[in-house]
Amino acid sequence: MKRDEMIEEAKKQLVRFQKEIAELKVASSHLSEEAKKQFDIGAKELETLYKDAHTKFETLSNKAEENFKEVKEFVELTNKALKHSFHYFMSHYRKK
Secondary structure (H helix, E strand, O other): OOHHHHHHHHHHHHHHHHHHHHHHHHHHHHOOHHHHHHHHHHHHHHHHHHHHHHHHHHHHHOOOHHHHHHHHHHHHHHHHHHHHHHHHHHHOOOOO
C-alpha cells in the first residue's frame, strides 16, 4: 500500500468511528443521567483523539516520500490505538 493510500484509509476509518459515535449519541437516550455523563466524557475524549490523529495525518500527507517509514509506523500505531480506544468505549454502550 502506498503512503497516500494508507493515510486516506486511516482518515476513512476515523470518519467511520466518528459516524458510529454520532449514531450512538442519538440512541443514548436510554442511559441514566450518570451513564449519559460518562458517555459524553468518553465521547469527547475520543473526539479529541480523532482530531489530533486527523491533524497528524494531514501533516504526514505533506511530508516527502522519503519519510514513508515514519508515516507507515505512525498510521499503523495510531489506527491500532484508536481502534482499541473506540472498541473499549463502545463496549460500555452497545446494547447486548
